[in-house]
Amino acid sequence: MENAVLRTERLNAYYGESRVVKSVSISVPENKVTAIMGPSGCGKSTFIRCLNRMHELVSGAKIEGKVLLRDKDIYQMESTLVRRKVGMVFQRPNPFPTMSIYENVLAGYKLNGIRLKRSEADAIVENSLRKAAMWDEVKDYLHRRGTFLSGGQQQRLCIARSLAVKPEVVLLDEPTSALDPKATSKIEDLMEELKESVTIILVTHNVGQASRVSDYTAFLYLGELIEFGPTERVFTVPKSKKTEEYLIGKFG
Amino acid sequence: MNKERTFRAILILVGMILSLLLLAIFLSLLWGSFPSIKALGWKFFYSEEWNPITNKFGALPFLIGTLVTSFLALAISFPFSLAVSIYLGEYMRAGKISTLLKVTIDLISAVPSVIYGFWGLIILVPLVRNIEMKLNIPPYGVGIFTATLILSVMVIPYSATIVREVIELVPDDLKEAAYSLGATKYEVIKDVVLPYAKSGIFAGLLLSLGRALGETMAVTMVIGNNNKLPKSLFAPANTMASLIANEFTEAVGNVYLSSLIEMGLLLFIVTAIINIIGKYIINRTTVQMRE
Numbered sequence: 029m030e031n032a033v034l035r036t037e038r039l040n041a042y043y044g045e046s047r048v049v050k051s052v053s054i055s056v057p058e059n060k061v062t063a064i065m066g067p068s069g070c071g072k073s074t075f076i077r078c079l080n081r082m083h084e085l086v087s088g089a090k091i092e093g094k095v096l097l098r099d100k101d102i103y104q105m106e107s108t109l110v111r112r113k114v115g116m117v118f119q120r121p122n123p124f125p126t127m128s129i130y131e132n133v134l135a136g137y138k139l140n141g142i143r144l145k146r147s148e149a150d151a152i153v154e155n156s157l158r159k160a161a162m163w164d165e166v167k168d169y170l171h172r173r174g175t176f177l178s179g180g181q182q183q184r185l186c187i188a189r190s191l192a193v194k195p196e197v198v199l200l201d202e203p204t205s206a207l208d209p210k211a212t213s214k215i216e217d218l219m220e221e222l223k224e225s226v227t228i229i230l231v232t233h234n235v236g237q238a239s240r241v242s243d244y245t246a247f248l249y250l251g252e253l254i255e256f257g258p259t260e261r262v263f264t265v266p267k268s269k270k271t272e273e274y275l276i277g278k279f280g
Numbered sequence: 281m282n283k284e285r286t287f288r289a290i291l292i293l294v295g296m297i298l299s300l301l302l303l304a305i306f307l308s309l310l311w312g313s314f315p316s317i318k319a320l321g322w323k324f325f326y327s328e329e330w331n332p333i334t335n336k337f338g339a340l341p342f343l344i345g346t347l348v349t350s351f352l353a354l355a356i357s358f359p360f361s362l363a364v365s366i367y368l369g370e371y372m373r374a375g376k377i378s379t380l381l382k383v384t385i386d387l388i389s390a391v392p393s394v395i396y397g398f399w400g401l402i403i404l405v406p407l408v409r410n411i412e413m414k415l416n417i418p419p420y421g422v423g424i425f426t427a428t429l430i431l432s433v434m435v436i437p438y439s440a441t442i443v444r445e446v447i448e449l450v451p452d453d454l455k456e457a458a459y460s461l462g463a464t465k466y467e468v469i470k471d472v473v474l475p476y477a478k479s480g481i482f483a484g485l486l487l488s489l490g491r492a493l494g495e496t497m498a499v500t501m502v503i504g505n506n507n508k509l510p511k512s513l514f515a516p517a518n519t520m521a522s523l524i525a526n527e528f529t530e531a532v533g534n535v536y537l538s539s540l541i542e543m544g545l546l547l548f549i550v551t552a553i554i555n556i557i558g559k560y561i562i563n564r565t566t567v568q569m570r571e
Contacts, residue, residue, distance in 0.1 A: 080460065082456065082459060082460060085456075085459060108462040108463065108464055109462065110462075111459065111460055111461065111462040112461065112462035115460065115461070116460035118453060118456065118457065118460075120453055122451075122453040122454055122456070122457045123457075124454060124457065124458075124472060125454075125476070126472075126475040126476055126478075127475075135457075135458070135461055135471075136461035136462065138471060139458055139461050139462065139463035139467045139468070139471050139472075140461070140462055140463065140467065141467065186457070189457075189461070190460070190461070193461060193462065
């Protein structure tokens with residue numbers, strides 16, 4: 029396997045007493061799209077929330093095991109720093125309604141109290157929006173609020189917002205589940221381009237999406253990692269019976 | 281079926297009676313104000329002389345007294361009510377401490393205002409008098425400053441309750457978005473929660489203001505009841521409400537009584553408008569936020 033940028037070692041995650049992620053060890057290769065798939069309730073969202081320490085925001089939540097970002101334990105780092113290095117895009121597009129498109133892209137800087145020079149700010153906004161393939165659509169409306177944008181555009185704005193702080197990894201938590209097919213395929217195309225500059229971890233319950241966009245696929249079932257490998261191999265010759273059943277739609 | 285209809289009719293009737301009552305209060309105030317409006321005209325609003333003996337009735341000292349005490353009280357209470365709201369709405373939504381705090385806030389608004397006045401006379405007035413002696417100004421103890429302090433305690437619940445509710449309504453996914461960008465809790469509150477809750481906070485302030493403008497008993501007891509235009513923050517003064525309470529029973533003469541009623545009408549209109557705007561903003565923002 030190529031360079032692993034992010035690794036988990038026997039990661040367990042709990043809500044109170046219930047263990048929802050069970051001893052998952054995985055290595056996420058750099059500049060690839062890694063899909064985490066599984067039926068709903070299998071712990072895939074909880075799993076990626078451990079990767080940027082969002083899991084601990086829920087009261088009663090805790091983890092065991094290790095998450096290493098470039099061999100550094102993220103649970104020994106400042107949580108705010110971890111979250112800037114490991115960005116996140118959520119199921120439902122959530123641009124800040126009180127901010128303009130421009131301010132939304134720069135929200136990561138504003139929230140962290142980092143002041144930018146005007147030229148720097150402009151460059152980051154343009155660059156991030158270009159990466160999210162929406163510069164041409166919104167360049168004339170930068171100072172309007174993002175609420176008039178379509179769902180797909182809002183989601184791409186959220187992607188631009190997470191890219192703006194230059195993360196090493198971006199976690200996409202079912203980013204297209206609230207979008208129509210056209211907007212979905214646009215975001216899927218986008219992932220293909222994005223992985224040149226950033227490592228992507230995609231949570232999806234959509235088998236087709238995993239097969240279309242990912243290079244590696246992990247299959248999670250009831251909190252356990254059933255199978256992990258190159259997408260092509262997982263989809264053509266799955267090692268586990270469970271994976272096979274899931275892929276042909278026996279459950280899920 | 282008949283029962284249904286009777287029941288409904290009773291409900292409608294009760295509602296109508298209440299609305300009519302409010303209208304009647306307004307109309308009788310308006311009616312009672314006519315002699316004063318006729319005799320004094322606009323002068324009522326800008327004249328600073330209040331002298332029943334010479335039949336001069338200017339409301340300016342009381343307008344000023346009301347506005348100064350109310351806005352100062354608002355300014356003093358706001359940091360407290362905002363802090364309590366943030367704590368209850370964002371940090372500690374449930375648990376013993378938050379229940380205790382919520383009950384405390386409810387009780388602050390439940391204490392009869394005469395008790396605030398009483399407490400003000402016994403505790404605050406001597407305290408303020410001491411301060412005034414140190415500052416070398418006439419040590420009345422009573423006055424605008426004392427009234428403001430009492431008022432600022434009394435109005436806290438009115439904004440704290442609303443602001444807490446609005447803060448609780450800020451969607452979790454916005455806060456999550458901010459956390460995922462590396463924001464700390466303080467930054468999330470400052471840059472996401474408060475801007476989002478802005479109009480609700482403003483509405484809370486308005487409701488507090490409406491309460492402060494109309495508060496009578498406690499203010500009357502500690503403001504010093506002086507009918508001259510106040511010259512300093514520590515000067516004894518009067519508010520519109522406290523003047524009415526003080527002088528209504530002894531108001532002899534048509535214009536004297538009528539000018540007090542006109543003052544009441546003014547107070548009625550101003551507080552009604554402020555409350556309506558406040559409630560309107562709250563309705564609009566909570567509906568928007570719940571969507």
